Amino acid sequence: MRYAMAIDTRKCVGCSDCVVACQTENNVPVGFCRDWVTEVVEGTYPNVSIELRSERCNHCDNSPCVRCCPTGASHIEEGGVVLVTHHKCIGCGACIQSCPYKARYSHPEGYVDKCTFCIHRVREGLDPACASVCPTKCIYFGDLDDPNAKLVTVLKNRKFKSLAPEAGTKPQIFYLL
Amino acid sequence: MQTRRKFIKISSLGLGMTAVAAGATNLVSGQSGKIALGKEGPTKGPMRKVATYCEVCFWKCAGWAHVTPDGDIQKITGNQDDPQCNGRLCPRGTGGVGMYSDPDRLKTPLIRVTRNGEQTYREATWDEALDYVAGKMKDIAAKHGPESMALFNHGSSGRYFTHLLNAFGSENIAAPSFAQCRGPRDTGFELTFGESVGSPEATDIRDTRCLVLIGSHIGENMHNGQVQEMSDAIDRGAVIITVDPRLSTAASKSKYWMPIKPATDLALLLAWIHVLTHEGLYNKEYVEKYAEGFAELKEHVKEYTPEWAYGITTLKPEMIRHTAREMANAAPSVIIHPGRHTTWYGDDVQRSRAIAILNALLGSWGSRGGIFFKEGVKVPAFPAPAYPKPTWSWHETLDGKYPMARESVTNSMIEASIPATGRTHQIHGWIVSGTNLVMAIPLKEQLHKAMESLDLLVVVDTMPMEITGYADVVLPECTYLERYDDLRLSPHREPTIALRMPATTPKYQTQPAWWIAKQIGERLGLGAYFNFKDLSEVLEWQLKQVGSSLAEMEKIGLKKLPRKSLLYIPPGADYPFKTATGKIHLKSAELAESGFDAMPVFRPHPQPETGFYRLIYGRAPMHTFSRTANNRNLVALMPENAIWVNPQVAELWGLKKDQHVWLKNQDGVISNFSVKVRITERIRWDSVYIVHGFGHRHKPLSYAYGRGVNDTELITRISIDPIMGGTGMRGNFVTFLKEEPKKEVKS
Numbered sequence: 026m027r028y029a030m031a032i033d034t035r036k037c038v039g040c041s042d043c044v045v046a047c048q049t050e051n052n053v054p055v056g057f058c059r060d061w062v063t064e065v066v067e068g069t070y071p072n073v074s075i076e077l078r079s080e081r082c083n084h085c086d087n088s089p090c091v092r093c094c095p096t097g098a099s100h101i102e103e104g105g106v107v108l109v110t111h112h113k114c115i116g117c118g119a120c121i122q123s124c125p126y127k128a129r130y131s132h133p134e135g136y137v138d139k140c141t142f143c144i145h146r147v148r149e150g151l152d153p154a155c156a157s158v159c160p161t162k163c164i165y166f167g168d169l170d171d172p173n174a175k176l177v178t179v180l181k182n183r184k185f186k187s188l189a190p191e192a193g194t195k196p197q198i199f200y201l202l
Numbered sequence: 203m204q205t206r207r208k209f210i211k212i213s214s215l216g217l218g219m220t221a222v223a224a225g226a227t228n229l230v231s232g233q234s235g236k237i238a239l240g241k242e243g244p245t246k247g248p249m250r251k252v253a254t255y256c257e258v259c260f261w262k263c264a265g266w267a268h269v270t271p272d273g274d275i276q277k278i279t280g281n282q283d284d285p286q287c288n289g290r291l292c293p294r295g296t297g298g299v300g301m302y303s304d305p306d307r308l309k310t311p312l313i314r315v316t317r318n319g320e321q322t323y324r325e326a327t328w329d330e331a332l333d334y335v336a337g338k339m340k341d342i343a344a345k346h347g348p349e350s351m352a353l354f355n356h357g358s359s360g361r362y363f364t365h366l367l368n369a370f371g372s373e374n375i376a377a378p379s380f381a382q383c384r385g386p387r388d389t390g391f392e393l394t395f396g397e398s399v400g401s402p403e404a405t406d407i408r409d410t411r412c413l414v415l416i417g418s419h420i421g422e423n424m425h426n427g428q429v430q431e432m433s434d435a436i437d438r439g440a441v442i443i444t445v446d447p448r449l450s451t452a453a454s455k456s457k458y459w460m461p462i463k464p465a466t467d468l469a470l471l472l473a474w475i476h477v478l479t480h481e482g483l484y485n486k487e488y489v490e491k492y493a494e495g496f497a498e499l500k501e502h503v504k505e506y507t508p509e510w511a512y513g514i515t516t517l518k519p520e521m522i523r524h525t526a527r528e529m530a531n532a533a534p535s536v537i538i539h540p541g542r543h544t545t546w547y548g549d550d551v552q553r554s555r556a557i558a559i560l561n562a563l564l565g566s567w568g569s570r571g572g573i574f575f576k577e578g579v580k581v582p583a584f585p586a587p588a589y590p591k592p593t594w595s596w597h598e599t600l601d602g603k604y605p606m607a608r609e610s611v612t613n614s615m616i617e618a619s620i621p622a623t624g625r626t627h628q629i630h631g632w633i634v635s636g637t638n639l640v641m642a643i644p645l646k647e648q649l650h651k652a653m654e655s656l657d658l659l660v661v662v663d664t665m666p667m668e669i670t671g672y673a674d675v676v677l678p679e680c681t682y683l684e685r686y687d688d689l690r691l692s693p694h695r696e697p698t699i700a701l702r703m704p705a706t707t708p709k710y711q712t713q714p715a716w717w718i719a720k721q722i723g724e725r726l727g728l729g730a731y732f733n734f735k736d737l738s739e740v741l742e743w744q745l746k747q748v749g750s751s752l753a754e755m756e757k758i759g760l761k762k763l764p765r766k767s768l769l770y771i772p773p774g775a776d777y778p779f780k781t782a783t784g785k786i787h788l789k790s791a792e793l794a795e796s797g798f799d800a801m802p803v804f805r806p807h808p809q810p811e812t813g814f815y816r817l818i819y820g821r822a823p824m825h826t827f828s829r830t831a832n833n834r835n836l837v838a839l840m841p842e843n844a845i846w847v848n849p850q851v852a853e854l855w856g857l858k859k860d861q862h863v864w865l866k867n868q869d870g871v872i873s874n875f876s877v878k879v880r881i882t883e884r885i886r887w888d889s890v891y892i893v894h895g896f897g898h899r900h901k902p903l904s905y906a907y908g909r910g911v912n913d914t915e916l917i918t919r920i921s922i923d924p925i926m927g928g929t930g931m932r933g934n935f936v937t938f939l940k941e942e943p944k945k946e947v948k949s
Contacts, residue, residue, distance in 0.1 A: 037419030038451045041294040041825035041839045049277035049296060054833050061712050065559045066883055071461040071849060073456035073883045110403065160281070160426055161433035 027169040028104040028142055029197040030156070031179050032079055036163035039064055039077040043164065050143060050154035057130050059140040060155055079155065079164060082107060082128040082140035083188065083196030090120035090129065104168070105197060106144050111136040124150035125192040142166070149154075169197075208321045209671045210314065217474035242849050246622040247271050252705040253759035254278070255366050255690045257682035258294040258301065259826040260379070261402060261426050263287035264296060264698075267683055275299050275683060275705055278850045279757045284425065285696050286402055292424040293824045293839065297487060301664065302709070308666055308678035308906050309710035323581075323676065328713065328721070330638065331675050336725030338658040338674070339370065342631045348372050349592045350630040351658075352615055356637040358687045358702075359662065359679060359715030365636050369586075371733040372628060373595035376610040378642045387544040390554025391605050393790050396569055398540070400576060402694060407431035410571040412441045412532030414525075416467055418541040420943040424823040425542070427552035427694075443525050445470060448818060448846070449884040459527050462866025464816050464889055465547055465807040466515045469679035471512035471556035472528045472804055478559040478563050481523075483530035488565030492777065495789030499559065502801045521545050532741040533564040535571025548930035549748060551606065554801040555790070559802075562786045568771035575768050578693030583736070583745050584740045586731045594854075598627040605926035606797045612643060626758055632659035635679075635715065640668035641828040641895070644929055662663065665832060666902035678709035679715050686737040687716070689744060694889030696780035697763045699748065701741070701755040726820040746944040774803050798925055807921075807933060810889070814868060816889040818949035819913040828895040831906035844860060844880035846891035849908030852881045855938055864939040867916045871942050873901050877911040890936060 039062045047059050060081035067074050084107045091099045091107060098113035099120050102163045107119075109129075114136035121137060132138040143153035147166075151157060156164040167176030185199040251266040256278075264284035268276045278298050282289035292299075311331035312323035326334075344348055348371030353363050355377055364375050380388075388398040399405065408411055408431040420432050427554025435442070437456055444453040445460045445467060453459040459593035462470060478484045479500040489496050508519035517521075529536050538560045544550050550861050596610035599618035604611060619629040632653075643649050653659060653672045661673035671678045683705045690700035708714070720732040734740050742752045750761055772778045778784040782792070810816050824839040825831065845865065847857060857863065862876035871946050896910030914931075921930035 029427055032341075034759065036436050036454065037263040038429060038433075038455075038858045040293050040421070040424055042291070042296055042823075044839060045824075045835060046277075048678050049299065055836055058838070066884060070883045070886065071451075071459070073453070073454075074447045075884070077451070077454075134440045158296055159548060160287075160424070161421075162290075162430070200407065 026104045027197070028084065028106055029167070029169045029176060029199065030142075031165040031176050031185065031199045033161075033165070033179070033201040033202055034076050034078050035201065036161040037062075037077040037079060038161055039160075040160065042158050042160060043079045046144075046154040046158035047140070051141070052066035053138070054133055057132070057138070059128075059138065060090070074096070078200055080126065080128075080188070081161075081198065082124075082139075083194065083198045084127055084142060085124040085197065087193060089123040089194060091123075091125045092117045095119065101146065104144075104147075106142050107139075108141055109137055109139060111138075115159045125194060126196075129138070146185075210321055210323055220833070223322040223901065225241070233368060246589060249276060251557050252703045253703055253706060253756055254279075254683060255413060255700045255702045256291065256295040256298055258298045258830065259284060259424070260357070262692065262700070263291055263293075263295055263426050264690065264700040265291055265432050266759060269705050273706055275302060275742075277795045278465040278683075283758070283760045283762065284321060284700065285694055285698065287426050287690070288430060290426070292426045292429070294424065294826055294836060297824070297833060298586045299833030300830075300833035301769065302706075304665065304690055304834065306666060306708065306832055306833060306902055307664055308670070308676060308712070310674075310678060311711070312676040314674045321399075326675075328711070330678060332718075332725060334722045334734070335658070335675055335677075338721050339631060339722070339726060341656055343370070346628065346630050347593065348590075349374060349594050350377065351633070352619070352629045352631070353633045353635065354378075354615075354637055354639055355613065355635040357635075358682065361688060362719035363633050363662070363714045364730070365731065366723050367633070368589040368729045369723060369725060371590045371592050372611070373592050374599070374615060376596065376612045376615045378612050378637055378639070381608040381611045381929055382545055382644075382773075382931075383543050385539045385540065385545065385607075385609065385926050386550030386923055386928045387425040387554045389608065390551045390607065391540060392779050393551070393556045393606065393792060394555055394558035396438055398830075399691065401574060402692060403540065403542070404574050404576045404694070405431075405539060406571050406574045408571075409433050409535065409539060410440055410537050411535040412529055412537070414443045414473070414529065414536070414538045415443070415456075416445045416453055416539065416541060417546075418539050418821055419446070419452055420539075421451040421455075422823055423542065441528050443528065447886040447889050450820075458521070458528070459849045460521065460525070461515050461886060463514070463516045464886070465809070468549065468553045468556055468802060469506070469511045469514040470517060470522065471553065471560060472503055472506035473515075473522050473557065473804060474510045474529070474560060475499070475524035475563065476506045477508060477523050478530060478560070479503060481526075483527060484563040485565035486531050487532065490823060491774075491786050493562050493786035494783065495787060497848060499788045499801055506804070514806070529564055531562075532571075534566050534569035536564050536566050537561070537564070537572055538803055545923070545928040546930050546932040547807045548804065548923050548933070549921050550928050550929075550930060551925040552799060554803040559788055562788060566768070567786070568777060570770050574695060574769050575767060577591050577697045577765050578691050579697045579699050579748060581691060581699070581744045584734065584743055586733065589809070594627050599629070604923075604925065611878070613645065613648070613922075614927060616643070616648055616652045620655055621647070630656060631660075631703065632656055632671075632837055633662065635659045638667035638669050638828050638851070639662075639897075639905070641912060641914055643930055644914055644920050646915065646918075661684040662718060664712070665829070666829070666900060668900045669690055671900060677718055678710065678712045679718065680712035684708040684712070685714035686741060687714075688737075689741060695769065697765060698760055699745075699750065699755070700760045701752075703738075703756060704936065717739045727918070729740055743754065745762065765796060793925070795810035811868070816932070817865075817867070817913065817916055817934045817936045818889050818891045819894045819933065820891065822893040825895050828898065831896055831898055831909065832903045834905065836903055840893075842878065843893040844878040844897040846880050846882050846885040846913070847854075848885050849881050849883060850887050852879065855936065855940075857881065857940075861940075864941070865916055865936040866939055867918060868935045869918045871916060871918050872939065873897065873911045873916060875908050875911060876942070883902075
């Protein structure tokens with residue numbers, strides 16, 4: 026089992042619903058977020074293009090945050106989900122520095138927090154909050170080992186990329202182009 | 203009687219115990235109620251799901267409020283069965299809980315008083331406030347007749363005050379949604395097809411092969427069902443053609459982006475009509491069967507060639523021809539989208555007519571993938587006596603202008619509230635419900651003069667919007683999450699009923715609008731019109747009439763009923779359109795009789811002078827007009843607006859990214875606050891763009907105050923559509939002030 030996400034940049038309108046749904050689902054404090062939207066504009070008017078994409082923790086196979094965590098709070102769970110055990114976290118911030126995606130933040134209560142792939146929902150058979158709310162249905166979540174997963178189909182049929190491949194982190198969020 | 207009505211900031215009041223109580227709530231829950239409880243991860247424990255439909259915008263998606271065992275609203279999700287949202291709310295609906303938890307909410311009724319020569323508000327009990335309103339309404343009726351009470355409204359609450367005023371004897375009811383928004387579109391489509399597309403629009407985007415957007419920025423205007431269907435259309439490889447001087451999000455997803463010179467859309471539309479008619483690409487069978495006036499139309503557009511349009515629109519003739527052929531290839535599964543906010547240049551009905559004519563030529567009206575026929579559930583009104591017949595209504599406020607206005611015109615009603623010699627139909631009192639007129643209506647001087655002249659101004663709202671500062675009485679309404687409301691019956695592909703019920707008890711001393719209207723009604727001796735104790739009785743009675751019940755609806759939230767009418771015109775079938783002749787009017791005799799062009803004619807609009815840029819405004823997906831700028835769940839996504847400037851223009855002016863500038867318009871009006879510069883290739887060099895709804899200047903909106911610029915204060919030049927009274931607002935030009943201008947301080 027390997028959980029992953031594919032995000033269709035052709036459909037994303039950058040509305041940030043994924044951000045609000047994550048905040049209300051996971052009690053993320055106001056002013057912080059576990060996911061966010063990036064807009065990349067290229068070209069010169071009128072030959073301009075935009076890429077919109079919803080970003081979050083890449084749940085990397087080779088995760089620098091887990092390797093540098095001094096207490097073992099950052100760890101990899103079944104399905105490849107990178108999680109932080111809040112009560113083990115001393116808030117040193119090494120993981121925040123090591124993450125090439127800036128996916129982690131210091132929670133006001135002293136621990137480091139980030140996307141969990143809404144593992145509490147996934148275990149109940151639901152999609153993560155961001156995927157289930159997205160009005161454009163541009164977020165595909167699933168198990169890469171499940172040949173029937175829609176996620177696997179779109180990755181087979183479409184061109185995709187991942188972010189910061191040069192960092193060698195083996196990220197598990199894929200952007201459909 | 204002339205009342206000097208000074209703007210009062212509600213913040214300057216000692217709100218006493220109420221405010222302290224709000225503070226304590228804040229200490230527990232951080233800034234914004236639920237989401238900052240500081241619990242690790244999601245809330246545990248079983249949650250109650252309470253049926254609701256959203257009120258953050260007019261789409262009104264059905265959903266569920268998830269309530270914790272402590273009675274807190276944890277989150278709001280969409281109702282899977284609702285065809286308007288398919289279980290997916292937009293960011294505003296998802297963040298709707300921020301309306302409930304906003305610490306700046308109106309908390310108690312307020313009455314304007316003069317203390318030591320200064321006007322201020324005092325807190326009042328509901329009885330005092332309601333007695334005051336009813337007393338003043340009686341005075342107005344005695345002196346001037348009940349017709350001189352008017353209502354300005356938006357959203358679900360408006361209907362209770364509409365009922366109240368109708369019972370009182372007035373039909374003077376207006377909403378900015380007509381003359382400041384969709385009016386020209388509705389009028390243009392009614393003149394052509396005999397009916398318009400309604401709300402939510404009957405556009406079959408889900409099944410279309412070609413979607414054409416004229417300045418419509420679906421995706422930035424987060425009209426949920428439409429955004430979802432556009433995404434489906436992208437998946438299916440539908441051709442999207444977007445006409446916009448700005449690379450909108452929709453434009454960036456289009457096969458063809460046509461970066462048109464602003465204010466020239468009608469030239470492009472006429473050129474498209476030329477190509478379809480003169481190249482024989484139109485849907486001949488459909489036009490012959492259902493339309494009239496084709497020969498005249500073809501002759502009319504003879505000179506409107508793509509080459510002619512090129513010089514006006516800056517769009518290359520081959521692109522105009524090519525896109526017209528794309529539409530024809532897809533016909534009849536093609537939609538030239540009617541848009542929604544269409545009050546642009548003052549000839550907006552004619553532009554909407556051109557859009558309607560294109561749809562007719564392609565045969566999209568009544569076709570799969572075009573524009574479908576909607577059906578709704580007919581629920582009888584709760585028994586009440588017939589309304590008295592007023593001696594005059596909003597028609598008289600038009601002064602013989604705007605013959606095709608089928609709804610009342612806000613600006614005419616505002617004008618009719620200003621005393622003038624010879625005015626025979628004068629308005630003396632307003633109820634304002636759910637609309638912040640101060641941010642929504644252009645022509646501020648007219649508005650202020652009217653508000654100063656009134657004998658009574660009652661504002662019902664959940665938030666201390668700017669308009670509340672002008673009220674004699676402020677009545678605090680509870681949010682949609684704390685009340686029952688009428689059933690949602692919006693017609694669409696499937697007839698549906700949706701229920702809104704309270705997820706929690708009203709905070710502070712707030713009350714639902716139905717209760718407020720009923721209380722005023724009873725004090726006016728109109729109790730027979732409000733013959734129920736609680737709105738739930740009305741809902742129970744109405745649901746019974748359609749074979750359902752409150753108990754059932756509480757469980758399912760939304761009920762679908764079988765369709766009885768056709769969704770599309772069956773191929774070749776006779777279909778009488780709802781026009782006078784039963785045919786589609788390519789040429790409008792109705793317009794000609796009133797002295798207007800029977801077919802759209804292009805007339806140039808003013809372009810900016812050197813150093814000025816056309817002010818284009820629009821929406822952002824995480825905000826609704828000016829009403830969400832204080833919602834803590836949404837402001838983190840977009841705390842303020844920025845002015846979009848093309849890099850070449852920025853270089854010319856020496857503007858840097860995020861630099862603050864003030865804007866000055868062609869009439870010398872300077873923005874109240876500064877705004878950040880966003881330098882982007884997404885905007886043309888002759889235009890600037892801002893998102894509407896920011897630049898609040900009412901301090902009680904403690905977050906929104908002073909953030910960004912309010913576009914409507916810079917919209918001082920209005921081109922009124924003579925056909926229906928729409929206020930064209932896109933003919934304003936601004937320049938940059940890099941230093942803070944010296945100006946008189948506004949109260």
